[in-house]
Amino acid sequence: MALGMMVDGKWTTEWTERDQTGKFNRMPTKFRHWITADGASGFKAEAGRYHLYISLACPWAHRTLIMRQLKGLDAAIGLSIVDPILTDKGWGFSDAPGAIPDSVNHAQSLQEIYVKGDEHYTGRITVPVLWDKQTQTIVNNESREIIRMFDTEFGAIAKPNTDFYPQALRETIDQTIDAIYMPINNGVYRSGFATSQAAYNEAVTELFENLDRWETVLGQQRYLCGSQLTEADICMFTTLLRFDAVYHGHFKCNLKRIIDYPNLWNYLKEIYQYPGIKATCNLDHIKRHYYMSQTQVNPNRIVPKGPIINFDEPHDRARL
Numbered sequence: 584m585a586l587g588m589m590v591d592g593k594w595t596t597e598w599t600e601r602d603q604t605g606k607f608n609r610m611p612t613k614f615r616h617w618i619t620a621d622g623a624s625g626f627k628a629e630a631g632r633y634h635l636y637i638s639l640a641c642p643w644a645h646r647t648l649i650m651r652q653l654k655g656l657d658a659a660i661g662l663s664i665v666d667p668i669l670t671d672k673g674w675g676f677s678d679a680p681g682a683i684p685d686s687v688n689h690a691q692s693l694q695e696i697y698v699k700g701d702e703h704y705t706g707r708i709t710v711p712v713l714w715d716k717q718t719q720t721i722v723n724n725e726s727r728e729i730i731r732m733f734d735t736e737f738g739a740i741a742k743p744n745t746d747f748y749p750q751a752l753r754e755t756i757d758q759t760i761d762a763i764y765m766p767i768n769n770g771v772y773r774s775g776f777a778t779s780q781a782a783y784n785e786a787v788t789e790l791f792e793n794l795d796r797w798e799t800v801l802g803q804q805r806y807l808c809g810s811q812l813t814e815a816d817i818c819m820f821t822t823l824l825r826f827d828a829v830y831h832g833h834f835k836c837n838l839k840r841i842i843d844y845p846n847l848w849n850y851l852k853e854i855y856q857y858p859g860i861k862a863t864c865n866l867d868h869i870k871r872h873y874y875m876s877q878t879q880v881n882p883n884r885i886v887p888k889g890p891i892i893n894f895d896e897p898h899d900r901a902r903l
């Protein structure tokens with residue numbers, strides 16, 4: 584894949600995210616402004632002001648597309664979708680099926696957006712990116728913060744304004760998003776991008792210990808934080824959706840498949856079938872992105888035909 588990143592506004596092709604022990608260390612994101620309902624932060628929640636850049640393949644970006652959809656913000660917040668294949672210049676725009684070119688900055692590559700936001704930018708060129716048309720900058724490029732803003736700050740515009748961060752569950756939701764991040768959401772990458780046996784062993788063991796634990800929790804309650812769907816479930820969902828098709832083979836997360844876990848599998852199907860979510864899922868972009876972009880993992884770029892997965896099959900979650 585494009586292992587490159589920006590240093591002082593210039594593209595370099597050095598892969599800096601692994602250490603001497605072969606562990607994958609994800610770099611922190613840099614743009615962390617906050618949109619607020621009243622605009623006190625300088626970024627007011629308004630219709631037509633913001634534009635979201637995503638990849639349909641990326642589990643982090645997928646979270647933001649889902650929240651935009653669930654809150655009915657699709658008319659209020661514009662959308663561009665990059666080509667699924669990362670090149671040696673990083674993410675680019677194309678007219679491939681499922682992609683949406685950049686109608687706001689008319690960029691050819693996502694790099695251009697980052698440099699426009701900060702001409703001395705140092706860091707990775709990642710999706711999602713939330714762009715402010717008014718101040719001509721990147722508001723935020725951290726998925727869990729973007730979904731929080733869509734969920735809590737756009738109440739006057741959101742339709743329906745379902746609350747996925749309810750007051751009574753806030754602490755539990757934050758703890759759950761933290762708890763699943765390292766072993767599960769990032770754990771699949773820590774397994775797949777490990778460059779030593781020890782680093783892989785550690786990541787994959789932690790990953791399945793944590794999946795086993797959530798399998799038990801989901802045998803007792805319908806969602807991660809209790810009886811209602813919250814932001815934490817969206818964060819878990821985008822990893823589970825990709826698991827059997829990509830992480831199991833490509834990233835060697837193969838002690839089990841999600842389909843082998845009765846509760847996680849039914850939970851995954853329920854969220855997939857939740858109104859609005861299925862339309863945000865694109866297994867073609869997902870598979871081609873991972874297998875064709877990450878050539879350090881899959882040098883011949885062959886995309887497997889299977890597995891055949893029916894996410895539309897009935898789920899049993901109503902029993903809880």
Ligand SMILES: N[C@@H](CCC(=O)N[C@@H](CS)C(=O)NCC(=O)O)C(=O)O
Nearest residue numbers: 641642643707708709710724725726
């Ligand atoms: N912490 C970020 C991670 C975003 C991220 O790593 N996105 C990946 C795609 S799955 C990306 O754009 N990678 C390109 C690169 O690192 O060059 C978030 O949650 O938004």
